[in-house]
Amino acid sequence: MQQFIGMGVALVTPFKDDFTVDVDALTKLVNFNIENGTNYLVVNGTTGESATISKEEKELIIDVIVKANNKRLPLVLGVGGNNTLEVVKELKTRDLSQFDGILSVAPYYSKPTQEGFYQHYKAIAEATEKPIILYNVPGRTARNMEPSTTLRLAKDFKNIVAVKEAGNNQQQYYTLLKDKPADFLIISGDDDLALGVTLAGGSGVISVIGQAFPKEFSDMIRLGLEGKNKEAYKIHYKLMDIINLIFEENNPAGIKVLLSQFNICSNKVRLPLVSASENLHHKIKNFISNF
Template identity: 50%
Template sequence: MNELRGAGVALITPFNMDGTVDYGSLGNLIDYQIKEGMDYLVVLGTTGETATLTADERKQVWEYTAERVSGRLPLIAGIGGNNTQEIVKQVDQFNHHGYCAILSVSPYYNKPTQEGIYQHYKAISAVSKLPIILYNVPGRTGSNILPSTAIRLAKDCSNIIGIKEASGNFAQFSEIIRDKPNEFLLISGDDPATLPMMALGAVGVISVVGNAYPKNVATLVKLCADGNYVTARKIHGTLLKITDLCFVESNPCGVKYVLKKQGIIESDAVRLPLVPVGSQTREAIEKEMEIIPN
């Protein structure tokens, strides 16, 4: 899956002020990502507020994105949850036209054992027509995919081809790199960890801040892939503060405000229980935007 090496972005889902999906802004965002050099797009991951979209809305967003991209970039669909039977059904019925892989988050809230996590993904693997990327984000799910479980899945399920890692645990990343099959992909799921993870052997990032700064993130990842960490560190440093601000009042509230200020999307509307960032965060974002090189 060489097409999934490099810089990917977890796309936001723009909304109109009335709460409906803003397809005009979504089209602008997609074109912006392609123009600025992103390598691939993830559609309806956590950053896409997938938990608050209806099944019909998810279908429409997936289909609209595939049509808009029209083969210009690889696409990954986010399909995950904590009801294994329902996720198996969604994956089995997914119209995969235009998509090359599925990103599936580890079951949240239930707090399954490692065996439960293994069996969950094995059930998804059995029906998927596309390769699967595991997604480990313990801060959101309440459970951790241990390296031994990820490696077991990689070895037992030929269509499980990588893991998006957002645990923040570098000992865990190192263990995955040491024990994984050669072609299994370790992907950063946390923007500030991208540079050090790539130094360990990760192949890139699925980025949030890349929604707003795709060229910066794509350049950072390419420099790391080329071993030019001296120059990469400069870009890494310029993105740290804006990334922090994008998460200070929950993702994707901050990055939506940045995109609105950039004129890429019309509104920074989010769906409850999320709310737009407050005045203090807006002021801090605007100040930081003034000093980030484009």
């Protein structure tokens, strides 16, 4: 699964002033990332505000990104939810020919048991032949998928090839890295821990900050994969403050402020999220001016 090693980015969905999808800005964002070192693109993930995107808009976003990418980078599509039957239905009916894999978030709100997680992902794995990246993000789903469950799935289903682990829990990363099958990928979903996880044996990151600093962040991950920790940590320390800032209020409000400063897209987010405060705007502008 070489296509999922390095730095993937979880693309935002840019909006116009009327909160419709900004096709031109999305195209610009895709090209900016491709031209500056991003290794693969994740479409319609939680950073893309998938919870407030309609089915029609999802089709538009997919079409725009596929066209802009023009087969230059691997594409991963977010297909997940807490209605297992609907997720399975989408996987069975959607044309996935343009995508190299699926990122499927752990079921949210329902708070399943570990067996519930297993059966949910079993149904997904049996619904498609595409490579599947599990996505554990307990801060959003209200339930942690334990390493034992992740590893059980990795061993039982050949098309479950990786986990995007985003519990901000170093011990959980270490457990996964220690016990994983040889060809199973541990991908960081925490920008602040991404380098440490990579140096410990991880396969890189699916990043939020990376889409604003694709050259720097992808260079850092590449150096980490090469075991060049001193060089990699120089970049990590340079970006550490901005990583903290973009998550200070909510995601993706923070990263959209940063992207707006680079004239890539607006800072608009859809309710129930609200745009970043003036205070956060000021902090981010100050960081950029001193970068």
